[in-house]
Amino acid sequence: MSIYQRIFTDIETKIISGDWRPGDRIPVEHELVTEYRCSRMTVSKALSALAERGMIVRRRKTGSFVASPQIDRTVMDIQDISTEAELAGHEHRFEILARTVERLGEAEAQQLSEPPDAEVLRLQCLHIVDGRPNAIERRIIMLDAVPRAREESFASIPPGKWLLEQVPWSKAKHVIRAVSADTVTARILQTERGEACLSLIRQTWQNGRTVTYVEITHPGDRFQFAGTFHPTAI
Amino acid sequence: MSIYQRIFTDIETKIISGDWRPGDRIPVEHELVTEYRCSRMTVSKALSALAERGMIVRRRKTGSFVASPQIDRTVMDIQDISTEAELAGHEHRFEILARTVERLGEAEAQQLSEPPDAEVLRLQCLHIVDGRPNAIERRIIMLDAVPRAREESFASIPPGKWLLEQVPWSKAKHVIRAVSADTVTARILQTERGEACLSLIRQTWQNGRTVTYVEITHPGDRFQFAGTFHPTAI
DNA sequence: GCTCCGCTTTTGACTATACAAATAGATATA
DNA sequence: TATATCTATTTGTATAGTCAAAAGCGGAGC
Incomplete structure (x- = not known):
């Protein structure tokens, strides 16, 4: 284990164990240099990494302090x-x-902040997992942003996966809601009208232009999102 | 703007614009050193930051490459x-x-992976936002992990906030589901039986021990989660 | 009292260099 | 042909220093 990893995990451990509490001062770089018998660069690298993770805050002249925790910053894939x-x-x-x-x-x-005369491809797609309807996908693809979509039939590749190959590394916004299934949705998903459904809305941009807008509706009894937060090791 | 920030954003821009696509090779450190006329340490810092964000992958001898994007890694606070x-x-x-x-x-x-004879504090709490019921919180607090909870009445501070002060920097797991309101829940939330509700389940650990387990149920028409993902600047 | 100035501490950015570890590809050997 | 070995390339970690920027603190002057 490298020195800066050791410094990183030592401090991280003290923070997550509650040994050092929010607001507590962390030894200044100079002290850690003598403690770990390494150069200032090495200490700095460890502290910078901690700062980037939001576990400490650093201020010139005053030093570094344990940050106030965000209650639950969860990364959902x-x-x-x-x-x-x-x-x-x-x-x-x-x-x-x-x-x-x-x-x-x-x-x-109005909703997408795009001009009303913009040409779009409108798709509706049913996803079936292990033989049961798992989600209905209602999607809009902006044809000026992704002109190749006009010729794509999506017979062999689902739209979401196809778009990923066309437009990597976009910016996205998510909204997760609970909605009751309307008659049409219930019929497609083979569930009851009024059944609770989990709805994920995602709008995706690239270079400031909307690429796609999609609402994916899952039957509530067959789907959930899960995520874990923990101060990770390097 | 510092040199390493310039290198970082230059490369980031090329990746998110689609100019450099997943799998493409990034100039080796040595080339970037001559391009930006800086030391190798500075280049290395920028590339390491990109690697930590998952935008590139680095391998010795072969070089650095644009990573395959995770479709939507969303950070939800x-x-x-x-x-x-x-x-x-x-x-x-x-x-x-x-x-x-x-x-x-x-x-x-069994569900919490804790011994069945463990003493717990069981709480049920109604949250009211702008005069309307917004959530019902059903919580279990492990008393051996947080003994002080036994004496706390939670009259002036809600349990979630109180716990945060007692147990900072925990690890947590989330599950988000859509559920139909049962009779009791519907009555408390002043909504209809069967109404779609958004349920957030969270289990929290510190030092490997469960601290608390909570299910928060929101009426679907009054609540949603939102999050944004974008390759952020340094 | 108040304001301004300079001193000191602490972090931030950077350089030039060194050696180590991994490994793809070439070369030598069985 | 298959295997072992060498070599060059590239990243990873670390050192020891420099200069700069931010900001708290105390003192000088009014």
């Missing part, structure tokens, strides 16, 4: 459905229920 | 309800509906 199913060892297939090219329309344009 | 309401400028109050000290019981012990 929300993959696309086929990837997620594969990772979990389930069988996944999908059906395109609808595919139209049209203009955006006034209400949606 | 799930604060406690009172903090969240305050930040959003809403008025928050709460009521303790039930408070008992008892043994855990077989079924729950």
